[in-house]
Amino acid sequence: MTQKPEHTGLSDALVRFDDVRKSFRTARGRRQQALDGFSMSIPRGSVVGLLGPNGSGKTTALKTLLGLVRADSGSVHAFGHALPKDQRYVAGRMGALIEGPAFNASLTGEHNLRLIGELHGAGPAEVADALELVGIAHAARRAYSGYSLGMKQRLGVAGALISDPELLVLDEPMNGLDPEAVRDMRELLKRLRDERGMTVVVSSHILAEVELVCDWVTIVRNGRVICDAGVSELISRGTEHLVVRVHDTVTEQAVAVLERHGHTLTRAAGPRGTDELRMPAPRPHPHAPEVLRLLTAQDVYPRELLVESVSLEDIYVAAVRAADAAAEDGPFERR
Ligand SMILES: Nc1ncnc2c1ncn2[C@@H]1O[C@H](COP(=O)(O)OP(=O)(O)OP(=O)(O)O)[C@@H](O)[C@H]1O
Numbered sequence: 001m002t003q004k005p006e007h008t009g010l011s012d013a014l015v016r017f018d019d020v021r022k023s024f025r026t027a028r029g030r031r032q033q034a035l036d037g038f039s040m041s042i043p044r045g046s047v048v049g050l051l052g053p054n055g056s057g058k059t060t061a062l063k064t065l066l067g068l069v070r071a072d073s074g075s076v077h078a079f080g081h082a083l084p085k086d087q088r089y090v091a092g093r094m095g096a097l098i099e100g101p102a103f104n105a106s107l108t109g110e111h112n113l114r115l116i117g118e119l120h121g122a123g124p125a126e127v128a129d130a131l132e133l134v135g136i137a138h139a140a141r142r143a144y145s146g147y148s149l150g151m152k153q154r155l156g157v158a159g160a161l162i163s164d165p166e167l168l169v170l171d172e173p174m175n176g177l178d179p180e181a182v183r184d185m186r187e188l189l190k191r192l193r194d195e196r197g198m199t200v201v202v203s204s205h206i207l208a209e210v211e212l213v214c215d216w217v218t219i220v221r222n223g224r225v226i227c228d229a230g231v232s233e234l235i236s237r238g239t240e241h242l243v244v245r246v247h248d249t250v251t252e253q254a255v256a257v258l259e260r261h262g263h264t265l266t267r268a269a270g271p272r273g274t275d276e277l278r279m280p281a282p283r284p285h286p287h288a289p290e291v292l293r294l295l296t297a298q299d300v301y302p303r304e305l306l307v308e309s310v311s312l313e314d315i316y317v318a319a320v321r322a323a324d325a326a327a328e329d330g331p332f333e334r335r
Pocket residue numbers: 024025026032033034052053054055056057058059060061
């Protein structure tokens with residue numbers, strides 16, 4: 001797993017946002033603060049997941065990086081260049097798919113890609129390579145209008161890859177994809193990192209996918225970063241649980257045995273006539289053998305025992321709730 005450098009300086013990070021603020025004027029004339037002291041860095045060679053509730057500022061942050069939105073204050077640097085002043089120096093080093101692909105429906109996928117390629121000095125070989133990479137070479141000569149949602153999304157990613165960028169920025173690339181296409185996208189992102197050394201930033205609401213593909217996550221709420229850490233580190237910091245699944249005819253007996261031995265349980269209905277008894281599991285050795293011994297000594301035979309890790313979803317929900325609670329308590333909350 002890629003090690004993320006601390007926020008020590010621009011040399012460590014491909015991209016760095018420092019205290020970025022951006023507000024928009026809404027149709028009703030109100031000011032909407034999209035970024036409110038947003039700071040994050042994107043380490044070279046990693047896949048970073050940008051997470052956050054709807055409207056938390058993810059797309060605005062990415063647009064600021066790509067020169068599509070101008071920050072009100074703060075600084076954004078990419079490849080050591082200050083943006084947007086030096087945007088022209090970095091434009092060719094970044095590829096992006098923001099808010100869905102925009103292609104000419106009557107042209108073929110290949111033709112659409114050739115047009116994008118011309119803007120980047122990319123020829124037929126690069127177009128073929130990009131189509132191959134995203135797995136739609138077989139549909140290159142078909143009209144875009146006949147593409148499925150997944151194929152359109154893949155062509156969008158191919159468009160972002162056409163200039164062979166060092167940094168790939170994808171806004172919700174898994175949206176609308178079927179499970180197989182989601183898996184292909186995940187494998188593609190990993191390959192781009194591992195085989196091409198590409199740095200990838202993905203914003204997404206599909207936390208299970210982010211957990212599978214990302215090295216690092218940055219969680220945004222109300223335009224500010226509330227969590228920025230390695231995925232495996234976050235997961236290893238979380239509490240594991242031992243789950244004992246018993247037939248519901250012996251639930252009371254199992255609860256009595258375990259509580260008598262000092263275990264604190266929560267219980268919930270499990271599948272097909274079972275109950276699940278859940279208790280915090282000590283690390284690094286969960287107490288499954290001891291629990292099994294206690295139960296079987298009383299003729300209670302569990303259907304299943306498993307150690308359940310904390311998921312990125314648990315971490316995300318906890319981080320957002322904690323930030324919400326802190327905001328309610330704080331007298332200076334602006335939103
Ligand atoms: N051009 C704009 N004009 C007015 N308000 C805007 C504009 N762009 C973004 N906003 C507002 O800024 C806030 C942040 O929006 P943004 O699209 O960056 O959030 P997001 O985290 O990407 O959301 P989602 O997950 O729904 O895509 C929202 O309140 C949004 O309504």
